[in-house]
Amino acid sequence: MPGMCTEMSTTVSDFEQVKADSRFLRGGIVEGLADPVTGAISDNDGKLLKFHGSYQQDDRDLRDERRRQKLEPAYAFMLRARLPGGVVTPAQWLVFDRIAREYANGSLRITTRQTFQWHGIIKRKLKPTIAAIHQALATTIAACGDVVRNVVSTANPVESPAHAITYAWAAKLSEELAPKTHAYHEIWLDGEQLVGEQAPRGEEGEPLYGTTYLPRKFKIGVAIPPLNDVDVFAQDLGLIAIIEHGQLVGFNVAIGGGMGATHNDASTYPRLADVIGFVPPEQVSAVAEAAVSVQRDWGDRHERKHARLKYTLDRRGVDAFVAELESRLGFALQPARPYRFDHNGDRYGWVEGHDGRWHLTLHIESGRLADVGERRGLTGLRELAKVHTGDFRLTCNQNLIVADVETADRARIDAIVEAHGLDGYRRQSAIRRHAVACVALPTCGLAMAESERYLPQLLPRLEAALERHGLSDAPILLRLSGCPNGCSRPYLGEIALVGRGPGRYDLRLGADFSGQRLNQVYRENVDEATILDTLDPLFARYAAERAQDEGFGDFLLRAGVLAPPPTRSTAATVLA
Numbered sequence: 001m002p003g004m005c006t007e008m009s010t011t012v013s014d015f016e017q018v019k020a021d022s023r024f025l026r027g028g029i030v031e032g033l034a035d036p037v038t039g040a041i042s043d044n045d046g047k048l049l050k051f052h053g054s055y056q057q058d059d060r061d062l063r064d065e066r067r068r069q070k071l072e073p074a075y076a077f078m079l080r081a082r083l084p085g086g087v088v089t090p091a092q093w094l095v096f097d098r099i100a101r102e103y104a105n106g107s108l109r110i111t112t113r114q115t116f117q118w119h120g121i122i123k124r125k126l127k128p129t130i131a132a133i134h135q136a137l138a139t140t141i142a143a144c145g146d147v148v149r150n151v152v153s154t155a156n157p158v159e160s161p162a163h164a165i166t167y168a169w170a171a172k173l174s175e176e177l178a179p180k181t182h183a184y185h186e187i188w189l190d191g192e193q194l195v196g197e198q199a200p201r202g203e204e205g206e207p208l209y210g211t212t213y214l215p216r217k218f219k220i221g222v223a224i225p226p227l228n229d230v231d232v233f234a235q236d237l238g239l240i241a242i243i244e245h246g247q248l249v250g251f252n253v254a255i256g257g258g259m260g261a262t263h264n265d266a267s268t269y270p271r272l273a274d275v276i277g278f279v280p281p282e283q284v285s286a287v288a289e290a291a292v293s294v295q296r297d298w299g300d301r302h303e304r305k306h307a308r309l310k311y312t313l314d315r316r317g318v319d320a321f322v323a324e325l326e327s328r329l330g331f332a333l334q335p336a337r338p339y340r341f342d343h344n345g346d347r348y349g350w351v352e353g354h355d356g357r358w359h360l361t362l363h364i365e366s367g368r369l370a371d372v373g374e375r376r377g378l379t380g381l382r383e384l385a386k387v388h389t390g391d392f393r394l395t396c397n398q399n400l401i402v403a404d405v406e407t408a409d410r411a412r413i414d415a416i417v418e419a420h421g422l423d424g425y426r427r428q429s430a431i432r433r434h435a436v437a438c439v440a441l442p443t444c445g446l447a448m449a450e451s452e453r454y455l456p457q458l459l460p461r462l463e464a465a466l467e468r469h470g471l472s473d474a475p476i477l478l479r480l481s482g483c484p485n486g487c488s489r490p491y492l493g494e495i496a497l498v499g500r501g502p503g504r505y506d507l508r509l510g511a512d513f514s515g516q517r518l519n520q521v522y523r524e525n526v527d528e529a530t531i532l533d534t535l536d537p538l539f540a541r542y543a544a545e546r547a548q549d550e551g552f553g554d555f556l557l558r559a560g561v562l563a564p565p566p567t568r569s570t571a572a573t574v575l576a
């Protein structure tokens with residue numbers, strides 16, 4: 001691996017002690033929330049707050065001005081829901097929409113892990129907001145923090161009965177692997193318990209996590225081939241549903257995916273997960289729990305930069321990890337079964353399910369639902385939620401499915417969609433429909449460059465270049481991230497921009513169209529003019545020389561524009 005880190009330092013990272021002392025994630029959060037003197041809470045409590053689903057942020061657009069005025073930064077909180085498989089009922093939608101308008105910044109943000117974020121919630125509104133989410137039978141627990149995060153699953157589970165069962169497994173895993181602390185209920189809900197939740201009464205404990213939880217975040221995703229919309233190889237634990245004769249027979253297990261990296265630090269890197277075997281459905285919970293427990297015990301607790309499972313695997317070896325996993329399980333994984341992915345973007349428009357009901361996928365630019373000009377996405381979805389009898393499904397490409405619609409209701413849904421400017425998917429260029437941008441400025445504290453706010457400027461310029469070469473219909477995966485942490489999974493983009501500084505990005509090229517090959521840096525630290533000048537001749541060659549149905553990334557490799565990637569950058573596909 002690039003500059004792989006083979007040894008661990010001997011000092012435990014400071015945050016390990018904070019977790020250990022936190023009394024199962026309480027710390028001083030209650031006191032911090034009650035302090036009227038500042039809009040912030042302490043650094044350590046801010047870190048613990050993540051486990052409750054919230055990040056303390058400040059509006060970076062206002063930072064300099066407030067500093068000049070000797071004011072404290074404009075602190076506000078981002079809140080993230082835990083919505084396994086991205087399923088939201090219309091009743092929940094209406095509550096989430098109200099929260100966006102009354103407590104947050106007037107927008108709902110669909111994330112790349114198929115859930116919602118709200119931004120701009122001030123400190124004293126945090127508790128009522130979480131309580132309102134709870135009232136809607138949802139939660140924010142463990143949406144962030146060193147725990148198993150929201151389990152993502154191929155959207156549109158009602159396409160076949162096997163899809164529905166696969167989703168149910170994802171939801172089960174999400175619940176089983178959630179922390180068991182009572183702190184969440186105590187702090188936010190005055191001790192009230194979430195409906196359906198089984199927080200242990202009496203003596204408190206974290207049977208899986210222990211007092212220090214995991215060394216770092218742990219992500220699980222379930223994909224149903226041929227659709228890799230969850231980017232299953234970017235997950236710490238990826239589960240590939242194997243459906244035979246319409247029945248879910250089990251899952252191939254992939255471990256050690258992750259995107260995050262740091263500029264100029266070769267000991268950090270994106271990595272694709274390794275497929276290590278197959279398990280029938282009834283063993284999947286045990287496998288997930290055992291994999292989490294090995295990472296809990298083997299992960300690097302000294303250097304957070306090297307604490308993800310991907311580094312544990314490269315340090316200890318995949319074989320050693322699998323041997324330990326199987327020894328804890330008391331059984332061996334079966335050989336991986338054949339599968340084939342053909343794309344990782346969403347399918348727009350109406351799709352009919354196995355039961356004759358319909359699902360409409362809408363393109364939501366960067367997942368941001370707000371009312372701006374003629375595009376009134378927030379209002380449009382509110383109006384839809386008032387009449388929709390099925391549910392909504394958020395996708396890992398930041399889009400939205402209006403799911404489970406009766407044939408007779410389609411026209412009514414279409415009319416609402418059109419009236420609120422949500423029907424762009426019908427007209428948009430292929431690159432626009434395949435673009436994903438992370439949040440970045442002004443809320444993200446780690447952003448080095450714009451991303452979500454830059455996408456609307458960049459896209460027309462790219463579209464113009466593509467149109468010049470007759471490529472408007474070429475579906476090219478475009479991913480923008482404001483920094484190398486990679487929240488838009490940019491290392492899996494056929495074209496990706498990764499922020500370096502204001503207006504400057506690394507241009508990366510050459511991923512495939514199905515999330516099975518990482519891209520490569522093509523130009524480092526360049527501005528928009530250089531990016532467009534670099535892409536234009538490549539588009540010209542692609543238009544002239546591509547084979548039928550050949551993706552842009554595949555073409556760049558075949559044409560020798562890019563060197564063949566090391567095998568490690570490519571997921572080993574077992575072809576169906």
Ligand code: SRM
Binds near residue numbers: 111219259367
């Ligand atoms: Fe992310 C940190 C936003 C998906 C890798 N991510 C952040 C923070 C919380 C910034 C921070 O730590 O202060 C960002 C908040 C911005 C804001 O203002 O809202 C943030 N990440 C997001 C979201 C909202 C991006 C989006 O535009 O949709 C996604 C929320 C997902 C969710 O609902 O849970 C989001 N983040 C991802 C993904 C994609 C995925 O999981 O499929 C990745 C790459 C996969 C991975 O984890 O390897 C990702 N985020 C990171 C990292 C790098 C982790 C690493 O191992 O190095 C950080 C930084 C960190 O953890 O220290 C980070």
Ligand code: SF4
Binds near residue numbers: 481484
């Ligand atoms: Fe922030 Fe970087 Fe993630 Fe974008 S990729 S949301 S800039 S942490």
